[in-house]
Amino acid sequence: MILELFFQGIRMKLRYPLLACMLLAGACAGRAPAPVAVVQPIDSTMDCAAIQAEILANSARVADLGFESGAKVAQNVAAGVAGAFFILPLFLMDFQGSAGIDQRALEARNQYLATLANARCSAPQLRSGSAGLPPAQAR
16 A cells, blocks of 8 residues: 555656656657648749749759658668667657658649749740750750
8 A cells, every 4th residue: 555655656756757758759750741832822923934933942942852851761760770679769750751741742833833834934935844944054
């Protein structure tokens, strides 16, 4: 009876610090996905140069997200191996796939912008495959 009350008191005292440690360790796992909307309110006012500039910026961001995705895979493998020996690294694994979600959203946005550019821009302004580069660099 006395021993049971002693352990119950310890459990009550450790409940909140243990919960806080688990939340903090889980928060380190990764960022939440922030996908861009395919259609945005500013699209109706964009001209050809703005569309091409946004496509270029989105393409650069997709490349950055590819590197981030590779780094997350490496982090998850390392945490999984370390988790075989210690339990804490398992809380550091990232299962959200934020980079992949953001990549797919940006690629969908780029496809939409490409169809928008085909509809609005004349043939001399929009060169297929040039991605907004001047004609000398596009070839």
